[in-house]
Amino acid sequence: MTKVLAVANQKGGVAKTTTVASLGAALVALDQRVLVVDLDPQGCLTFSLGHNPDRLDSSIYDVLTAGTHAKEVLLDTSDGVALLPATIDLAGADAVLLMRPGREFALKRALAPLRDQYDVIIIDCPPSLGIMTLNGLTAADSVLVPLQCETLAHRGVGQLLRTVREVQEITNPDLALLGALPTLYDARTTHSRDVLSDVSDRYGLPVLSPPIPRTVRFAEASASGSTVLAGRKNKGAEAYQELAEQLVGYWWGGKELATYATHHS
Ligand code: ADP
Ligand code: MG
Numbered sequence: 001m002t003k004v005l006a007v008a009n010q011k012g013g014v015a016k017t018t019t020v021a022s023l024g025a026a027l028v029a030l031d032q033r034v035l036v037v038d039l040d041p042q043g044c045l046t047f048s049l050g051h052n053p054d055r056l057d058s059s060i061y062d063v064l065t066a067g068t069h070a071k072e073v074l075l076d077t078s079d080g081v082a083l084l085p086a087t088i089d090l091a092g093a094d095a096v097l098l099m100r101p102g103r104e105f106a107l108k109r110a111l112a113p114l115r116d117q118y119d120v121i122i123i124d125c126p127p128s129l130g131i132m133t134l135n136g137l138t139a140a141d142s143v144l145v146p147l148q149c150e151t152l153a154h155r156g157v158g159q160l161l162r163t164v165r166e167v168q169e170i171t172n173p174d175l176a177l178l179g180a181l182p183t184l185y186d187a188r189t190t191h192s193r194d195v196l197s198d199v200s201d202r203y204g205l206p207v208l209s210p211p212i213p214r215t216v217r218f219a220e221a222s223a224s225g226s227t228v229l230a231g232r233k234n235k236g237a238e239a240y241q242e243l244a245e246q247l248v249g250y251w252w253g254g255k256e257l258a259t260y261a262t263h264h265s
Helices: 016-029 044-048 060-066 088-098 103-111 131-139 157-170 190-203 217-224 235-253 260-264
Strands: 003-007 034-038 082-084 120-124 142-148 176-183
Touching: 003 016, 003 131, 003 235, 016 034, 016 044, 016 120, 016 142, 016 176, 016 217, 016 235, 034 044, 044 217, 060 088, 060 103, 088 103, 088 131, 103 131, 131 157, 142 157, 157 176, 157 190, 176 190, 190 260, 217 235
Parallel strands: 003 120, 003 142, 034 082, 034 120, 142 176
Antiparallel strands: none
16 A cells, blocks of 8 residues: 655755655665655755756646646656656646645645556645645655754654644544654764753654764765665664665554664663
8 A cells, every 4th residue: 555755844954855865866776666746836856866956848737737637647766766847837736626626635645546556656745835845744654754853853844743643633544654764964973962861852753763964975875866875884874774674564564663762771
């Protein structure tokens, strides 16, 4: 059965897009058929997977607002994931959907005819809690929250968790909150670790393991149009590979996801 994962946090720069691209490529390396969906008008996911949003004739915008079949806008990528791309047009989607009944369900309906062709669908949510993120959470079976390990990184986590609970009550009772994924992690500082245990205590939110280490390879990769998984062996790629293995075990092997607390005690 296909698994649909939303990657969401209304804060920008916490590695949502990086996580979607890298985890997608890591799952492909595990022989999964993977589709990634760009829900951010900035089109960073689209760009980082080698497609220039400014040169695309159609995108997820047409799928969500004009009833274009998703398969007509699907793109291939060198990492082997299929991509539903975004362009700046998507900035106007909220206004169009606002006038429609069931506006939170547009993405879920658009993905329905594609589901069978993929094992995993990963949705890159924009940095807001607007209609696009509500569409992502409504279409998903589970949600992962990337969290940068720095002071105040968790401001806004309470609001995000409230939104997740509201989606569970109103549009998607089956949505499971997998937990926070620590990103841009610097193992040399105790500070990163303090932030993580604080988040887990304060919000009762599982903190997944392994944390994704900060490495310069990510910037190099997104400029090259493919993910860190494509380059030389490095710690960032290994961490996403391990996360991908854990998710496969969780989804199809009935295993628990490793959390930060158990990892370190
Ligand atoms: P978001 O989608 O949450 O806004 P991005 O995935 O675009 O965040 O990441 C923000 C910036 O951080 C990008 O420049 C990206 O290359 C960089 N980045 C992401 N993960 C890492 C990492 N583990 N180490 C170093 N830089 C990273
Ligand atoms: Mg992003």
